[in-house]
Amino acid sequence: xxxxxxxxxxxxxxxxxxxxxxxxxxxxxQHCSFAPNKLTVNKSLIARQDFRVSAVSMASPTSEKTSHxxxxxxxxxxxxxxxxxxxxxxxxxxxxxxxxxxxxITPEQAVKLCDRNFGIGGDGVIFVMPGVNGTDYTMRIxxxxxxxxxxxxxxxxxxxxxxxELENLQGTHSFTVHTGAGLIIPEIQxxxxxxxxxxxxxxxxxxxxxxxxxxKELSVVKSDLLVDGDTWSVTxxxxxxxxxxxxxxxxxxxxxxxxxxxxxxxxxxFEHHDVFPARTNTEFVEVFSRSRLKMRVWERGAGATLACxxxxxxxxxxxxxxxxxxxxxxxxxxxxxxxxxxxxxxNHVYMTGPAQxxxxxxxxx
Numbered sequence: 001x002x003x004x005x006x007x008x009x010x011x012x013x014x015x016x017x018x019x020x021x022x023x024x025x026x027x028x029x030q031h032c033s034f035a036p037n038k039l040t041v042n043k044s045l046i047a048r049q050d051f052r053v054s055a056v057s058m059a060s061p062t063s064e065k066t067s068h069x070x071x072x073x074x075x076x077x078x079x080x081x082x083x084x085x086x087x088x089x090x091x092x093x094x095x096x097x098x099x100x101x102x103x104x105i106t107p108e109q110a111v112k113l114c115d116r117n118f119g120i121g122g123d124g125v126i127f128v129m130p131g132v133n134g135t136d137y138t139m140r141i142x143x144x145x146x147x148x149x150x151x152x153x154x155x156x157x158x159x160x161x162x163x164x165e166l167e168n169l170q171g172t173h174s175f176t177v178h179t180g181a182g183l184i185i186p187e188i189q190x191x192x193x194x195x196x197x198x199x200x201x202x203x204x205x206x207x208x209x210x211x212x213x214x215x216k217e218l219s220v221v222k223s224d225l226l227v228d229g230d231t232w233s234v235t236x237x238x239x240x241x242x243x244x245x246x247x248x249x250x251x252x253x254x255x256x257x258x259x260x261x262x263x264x265x266x267x268x269x270f271e272h273h274d275v276f277p278a279r280t281n282t283e284f285v286e287v288f289s290r291s292r293l294k295m296r297v298w299e300r301g302a303g304a305t306l307a308c309x310x311x312x313x314x315x316x317x318x319x320x321x322x323x324x325x326x327x328x329x330x331x332x333x334x335x336x337x338x339x340x341x342x343x344x345x346x347n348h349v350y351m352t353g354p355a356q357x358x359x360x361x362x363x364x365x
Contacts, residue, residue: 079362081095092154095126151180154309196350198351210275210276245319284296295315
């Protein structure tokens with residue numbers, strides 16, 4: 001005769017730690033035995049009328065001995081590791097994305113992370129991704145409004161310093177970076193500054209892009225732009241992303257004083273002007289000398305920022321085209337100076353400036 005089963009095994013692997021603790025409190029040791037992920041209960045106990053354990057009672061234990069995990073133990077959601085850098089106050093959340101060609105977060109999540117009150121705070125999120133077409137790395141950016149620009153000058157300097165951190169590089173190093181604006185080559189110098197070959201400026205109106213009428217060279221230089229009743233003289237340049245550079249209103253002889261501008265008011269009117277089908281970054285420029293310029297920027301998708309590397313490059317190109325400056329200039333921004341050179345020998349623009357680590361962190365998504 002087969003032996004009579006005197007006990008029954010109950011799987012506890014799907015129960016919470018609180019439910020398992022509750023069972024151990026209400027069932028006496030002589031009636032059961034515990035093993036990992038399994039509770040064995042005597043049949044005689046289950047048959048008793050006074051023994052009832054419901055799913056509700058296990059999920060909502062009332063015993064004072066029930067254990068609760070702290071928020072530090074609850075890691076159900078994904079966690080994003082990041083490093084924050086800034087280039088002259090233009091700050092970014094850098095993410096190591098080298099194991100995937102898809103960003104670890106969505107544009108909507110980037111907006112939340114960039115929020116300066118409820119998130120980490122930043123002008124954008126930058127991803128270090130695998131290189132393509134023979135390049136060392138790929139750089140992608142989500143702006144603080146969730147849009148994706150072609151590239152960012154201050155961002156690429158931060159990108160370079162982040163690479164040096166990830167790869168534990170010391171001294172002078174350069175690498176090739178694929179961006180939406182094409183090939184960019186940053187070089188970390190011995191003094192910690194980052195020099196970036198930004199490539200050739202794009203001047204053809206259709207490629208900037210702008211719908212302003214071009215001159216005979218198909219570019220837009222010192223053209224009239226009507227903004228809310230005022231006519232501004234503008235030059236349009238692309239550094240892989242569109243820029244509208246102005247040294248002041250048409251017919252006004254005195255130098256533009258950029259600190260007197262209300263960027264929050266005038267900036268969006270340029271950015272969303274219908275002559276810029278892809279919107280535009282806008283630089284307002286004050287000329288101190290042929291080698292020293294001062295600019296304030298309204299960035300497409302980010303608003304007023306402390307610095308804009310591609311904007312500083314566009315400013316020097318525009319100043320040369322308008323006969324206001326030499327090819328090598330220092331450009332003063334609210335966050336500090338950048339050295340910009342538009343070389344005649346290769347037609348490339350070179351930007352040199354700092355990038356500094358702010359802090360490391362991780363955040364639940």
